[in-house]
Amino acid sequence: MEKLTLKGKVILEGKIKLKTGMHIGGTKETLKIGGTDNPVIRDAFGGILIPGSSLKGKIRSLLEKKYGRYDKDDKRDSYLPCKCGKCEICKIFGPHDSKNIYEPVRVIVRDAYLQTEGNKKDYEYLEIKVENTIDRLKGTTIKGGIRNMERVVAGSEFKFEVVFNIYKEEDKELIKKFIEGMRLLEDDYLGGCGSRGYGKIKFKDMKVICKPKEYYEGNENSKIESNKVESLNELESELNKVWEGLTFN
Numbered sequence: 315m316e317k318l319t320l321k322g323k324v325i326l327e328g329k330i331k332l333k334t335g336m337h338i339g340g341t342k343e344t345l346k347i348g349g350t351d352n353p354v355i356r357d358a359f360g361g362i363l364i365p366g367s368s369l370k371g372k373i374r375s376l377l378e379k380k381y382g383r384y385d386k387d388d389k390r391d392s393y394l395p396c397k398c399g400k401c402e403i404c405k406i407f408g409p410h411d412s413k414n415i416y417e418p419v420r421v422i423v424r425d426a427y428l429q430t431e432g433n434k435k436d437y438e439y440l441e442i443k444v445e446n447t448i449d450r451l452k453g454t455t456i457k458g459g460i461r462n463m464e465r466v467v468a469g470s471e472f473k474f475e476v477v478f479n480i481y482k483e484e485d486k487e488l489i490k491k492f493i494e495g496m497r498l499l500e501d502d503y504l505g506g507c508g509s510r511g512y513g514k515i516k517f518k519d520m521k522v523i524c525k526p527k528e529y530y531e532g533n534e535n536s537k538i539e540s541n542k543v544e545s546l547n548e549l550e551s552e553l554n555k556v557w558e559g560l561t562f563n
């Protein structure tokens with residue numbers, strides 16, 4: 315087997331802005347007095363975040379559906395992530411079966427934390443939304459069908475960071491594929507209750523940073539940072555520019 319060597323890292327940074335309220339479920343243990351049955355996820359210190367695993371999983375599943383790279387789960391009525399280990403999605407995210415790892419996984423998606431303004435505290439970015447389940451025949455709320463959903467309010471912003479480990483010249487196409495998944499996500503949703511309008515997001519304030527292997531050997535000047543951009547198409551153009559900083563021989 316060919317032994318791949320790391321040529322550098324390419325980092326996508328920016329913000330995720332909520333266009334509608336978002337609910338990524340936490341556990342009941344984080345429930346505080348006056349809280350809700352369905353709290354949003356928090357870290358151990360009460361910080362509100364979008365877990366890297368949620369962001370990564372959602373982008374992966376959108377790409378898998380676009381390219382038909384999923385497996386049917388025969389035990390349950392659902393789909394499983396691709397486990398082939400050879401397709402672009404498996405190269406980016408890792409195969410869903412550790413026996414099929416042929417190449418190092420390319421992407422690391424960090425937890426995205428809520429950005430608070432001034433002295434505002436994280437909990438000031440939360441709201442409770444009451445959701446009814448309507449009886450389709452009577453047109454009334456089903457008994458026990460009322461849920462209090464905690465949401466992060468529309469307008470909130472989270473700081474994201476995605477790191478790609480670069481081994482081959484073709485890896486640029488893998489980053490472009492990931493950006494395609496980010497585009498799909500802007501017209502999909504993050505978290506729960508998407509069909510009720512929750513979790514519409516937009517990426518903004520983005521840049522690409524290229525750190526060739528020389529950077530890690532101590533050459534600070536080899537790092538290239540792109541301009542700040544507001545759209546994913548511009549981000550892809552900036553990627554083409556900073557990519558020049560990498561060498562593949």
Ligand SMILES: [Zn+2]
Binds near residue numbers: 399402
């Ligand atoms: Zn695959």
